[in-house]
Amino acid sequence: MRFNYSNSQTDPKDIEKTAKKLKDYIKFLNKVVEDNEYSKDEASIILPFDDNLHEEIKRLVSVKCNDSLKYIIDIGIGGSNLGTKAIYDSLLGFSDILEPDRFPKIIFADTVDPEFLEKIGNFLRSISSGNEILINAISKSGTTTETITNLEIILENLNIENKFSRLVLTTDAGSKLDARAKELGITTLNIPKTVGGRFSVFSSVGLFPLLASGINIDFLLDGARNIIHRSLNDDTLSNPSLISAIILYHQLQNGKIICDNFFFHPEMESIGKWYRQLMGESLGKEKDLKGRTVNSGITPTVSLGSTDLHSMAQLYFGGPKDKVTTFVYTSQINGNPTLPLDGEFQNLVDGISGKSAYELMSAIYMGVKQTYIKREIPFMEVILEDISEKSLGQYLQFKMIEMMYLGKLLNLNTFDQPNVEEYKIETKKILNSSM
Amino acid sequence: MRFNYSNSQTDPKDIEKTAKKLKDYIKFLNKVVEDNEYSKDEASIILPFDDNLHEEIKRLVSVKCNDSLKYIIDIGIGGSNLGTKAIYDSLLGFSDILEPDRFPKIIFADTVDPEFLEKIGNFLRSISSGNEILINAISKSGTTTETITNLEIILENLNIENKFSRLVLTTDAGSKLDARAKELGITTLNIPKTVGGRFSVFSSVGLFPLLASGINIDFLLDGARNIIHRSLNDDTLSNPSLISAIILYHQLQNGKIICDNFFFHPEMESIGKWYRQLMGESLGKEKDLKGRTVNSGITPTVSLGSTDLHSMAQLYFGGPKDKVTTFVYTSQINGNPTLPLDGEFQNLVDGISGKSAYELMSAIYMGVKQTYIKREIPFMEVILEDISEKSLGQYLQFKMIEMMYLGKLLNLNTFDQPNVEEYKIETKKILNSSM
Numbered sequence: 001m002r003f004n005y006s007n008s009q010t011d012p013k014d015i016e017k018t019a020k021k022l023k024d025y026i027k028f029l030n031k032v033v034e035d036n037e038y039s040k041d042e043a044s045i046i047l048p049f050d051d052n053l054h055e056e057i058k059r060l061v062s063v064k065c066n067d068s069l070k071y072i073i074d075i076g077i078g079g080s081n082l083g084t085k086a087i088y089d090s091l092l093g094f095s096d097i098l099e100p101d102r103f104p105k106i107i108f109a110d111t112v113d114p115e116f117l118e119k120i121g122n123f124l125r126s127i128s129s130g131n132e133i134l135i136n137a138i139s140k141s142g143t144t145t146e147t148i149t150n151l152e153i154i155l156e157n158l159n160i161e162n163k164f165s166r167l168v169l170t171t172d173a174g175s176k177l178d179a180r181a182k183e184l185g186i187t188t189l190n191i192p193k194t195v196g197g198r199f200s201v202f203s204s205v206g207l208f209p210l211l212a213s214g215i216n217i218d219f220l221l222d223g224a225r226n227i228i229h230r231s232l233n234d235d236t237l238s239n240p241s242l243i244s245a246i247i248l249y250h251q252l253q254n255g256k257i258i259c260d261n262f263f264f265h266p267e268m269e270s271i272g273k274w275y276r277q278l279m280g281e282s283l284g285k286e287k288d289l290k291g292r293t294v295n296s297g298i299t300p301t302v303s304l305g306s307t308d309l310h311s312m313a314q315l316y317f318g319g320p321k322d323k324v325t326t327f328v329y330t331s332q333i334n335g336n337p338t339l340p341l342d343g344e345f346q347n348l349v350d351g352i353s354g355k356s357a358y359e360l361m362s363a364i365y366m367g368v369k370q371t372y373i374k375r376e377i378p379f380m381e382v383i384l385e386d387i388s389e390k391s392l393g394q395y396l397q398f399k400m401i402e403m404m405y406l407g408k409l410l411n412l413n414t415f416d417q418p419n420v421e422e423y424k425i426e427t428k429k430i431l432n433s434s435m
Numbered sequence: 436m437r438f439n440y441s442n443s444q445t446d447p448k449d450i451e452k453t454a455k456k457l458k459d460y461i462k463f464l465n466k467v468v469e470d471n472e473y474s475k476d477e478a479s480i481i482l483p484f485d486d487n488l489h490e491e492i493k494r495l496v497s498v499k500c501n502d503s504l505k506y507i508i509d510i511g512i513g514g515s516n517l518g519t520k521a522i523y524d525s526l527l528g529f530s531d532i533l534e535p536d537r538f539p540k541i542i543f544a545d546t547v548d549p550e551f552l553e554k555i556g557n558f559l560r561s562i563s564s565g566n567e568i569l570i571n572a573i574s575k576s577g578t579t580t581e582t583i584t585n586l587e588i589i590l591e592n593l594n595i596e597n598k599f600s601r602l603v604l605t606t607d608a609g610s611k612l613d614a615r616a617k618e619l620g621i622t623t624l625n626i627p628k629t630v631g632g633r634f635s636v637f638s639s640v641g642l643f644p645l646l647a648s649g650i651n652i653d654f655l656l657d658g659a660r661n662i663i664h665r666s667l668n669d670d671t672l673s674n675p676s677l678i679s680a681i682i683l684y685h686q687l688q689n690g691k692i693i694c695d696n697f698f699f700h701p702e703m704e705s706i707g708k709w710y711r712q713l714m715g716e717s718l719g720k721e722k723d724l725k726g727r728t729v730n731s732g733i734t735p736t737v738s739l740g741s742t743d744l745h746s747m748a749q750l751y752f753g754g755p756k757d758k759v760t761t762f763v764y765t766s767q768i769n770g771n772p773t774l775p776l777d778g779e780f781q782n783l784v785d786g787i788s789g790k791s792a793y794e795l796m797s798a799i800y801m802g803v804k805q806t807y808i809k810r811e812i813p814f815m816e817v818i819l820e821d822i823s824e825k826s827l828g829q830y831l832q833f834k835m836i837e838m839m840y841l842g843k844l845l846n847l848n849t850f851d852q853p854n855v856e857e858y859k860i861e862t863k864k865i866l867n868s869s870m
Binding site for chain 2: 078079082095098099112113115117118142143145149177197266277283284285287295296299306307311315319334335337340351359367370375420427430432
């Protein structure tokens, strides 16, 4: 992974200056890794080094999965499924429709949309062999309304023998769900208490369903470890998470209140959705650490190249100067179809005859960058080596550490989400009054 | 479709006052419908009344489609596919993975991602009968780089006899693509010159692939016509498009520079993506109609209930007060699974036992609305009768007329997208220099 900030409109000297504010925090993060204990809010950064966890996941997958497995139903919402979906969709899920015979596939059940649940019920009733299906329900608290509802309705519609043997529950040790699972003899995986949902992709939350779907978690974790070394480095200008955080912080002071994540590899859209939660919940805060009302936050958006050039580019080029962009791009792709030289239509567009899809995408990407530069729209670039487990492990870890630095710079509690409770309380009132 | 703006923090008197500025424009729009000619920029509003067009589409579908049809490949980008995808995904596409044997399915090819194109190539080579597949490539100009590239690569990978008989090209009459199609004896559909991409969903662009996929276009158009009557009404407070436009305009003056479209029916996500283009390109303008530099625009975002309550709600509740929201909700759903009374886990969550998915979703929705009210976040509500062709026809037409009013209020050219050319020029330079 390469990180280029030369078009961020932020002076390296200013970056170095702001980085001084984070010197102690970098030391602290290094200590968290060194101590290797799940005791601090930042504990998610030790997950990629937790060999016991990785062995447990591999053992469980070898017990629960065999060649007959066709569908993994991943039940979870927010931090319980966004990381899994980010990686699955980027590597496999984007072509699920085009590869009807590639298995296993992950099916995600997050909200409780009646129509989707009806369809999933019909679908499950068509499955007759337990080996074809594996259910993984994930709720850190063990009491997430949507997740428990989905779990009940999915189990109700499953016509296989010994259903509970095909179910794995992932939750905090000691949660009510954990206790109930033990009473019923259901396999559980636990999440360290200090690892919050939006930082949990490299815990059992993400690793179990990803490995079960055939994704290589060793490479994924290898990528994450590689970034931890780079992003905990106190040499500012070789620390990508630190630089990115400082640029977003500076640009926020300049009125860039929207952070656009512009992927030139559309399969990565779900990574953008994962980042929406990471940034939305970590920085969207009513109060700062001193209890002052700040209503802080940056609104994350997701754009896809070249698709959104045909929908959002007019706004980005001509509209308000309220955005800072991170382009994500890769120069090495799997497969690269080329335009035939004798096609019947290619002469309609100048310069494309005989070109490969990659050459065209590159030319479009460079054209867009040139326009951003001319229009003085600040941007950073993340150039991934390829779209692989390792590169995605790098990217996700890079962004999680970036967010810790950003929260610190803004003097916020990066790890809580106090206001989310508000609608849940209202919902509970309504549910109880209608009993 | 019901429209509720009582929580928009906009005084009906102010709405009436601003509406006066649009009196002439409403008259003008009524005249466009009455004249029934494709001569004005606003001509898209006569599409739902164009019986000749509807007959042409039906005739062509009856020729090209039969019970063997399994896949429609919809090649197009931006305005050429977003409307089709919006409707298809909401009604059918959301469950494509769960219903592997339901046909026909639409597969969308928009950008030129090498990996996706490689997969689509493999997929197409597995198809042996021409009756199973239909290709519809759509490019208004006839020279869209991505669309021509996709068309060439898709044709190259198709191993059926008489390929061109399974191809329909949708383009402006007289475009280079139109001319080439005629040379090659390929069926074409035309788009009225004055109907721009983002307003073209009810032209042949959307109607042909939608009808081919089994969607009832009569009901869709019926919904659109219904809204045209309501939204061209000069009684301000019974005109939903007018009220919505005025509220977005007022809230923009109040610093609400982000317009969030919050769908409590996640299948409608692609409608949000369609609206991103509609708003992004229509209002994101460097210059106003007098040529003054204004850098105008509202950034459209898409949220899904209840999913995004677990990712973005913390930002919406606690973060900056820079958003105005439109909730989209329906009270009538197809299918409604209910939690069993004797489930093993439901006691973990208070108040859900025996409830239906719809009751839970409603309670969550009401809880969210209560929180928006308490936190003084302005919102509007669109309550659809159901999720059907008619309701979606209403919604899309409602939003297209809203955008015409908004562009007028902001004194912009709603129908052009001049700055998009900038990156295309840069890209062309790069492509030609690498020849």
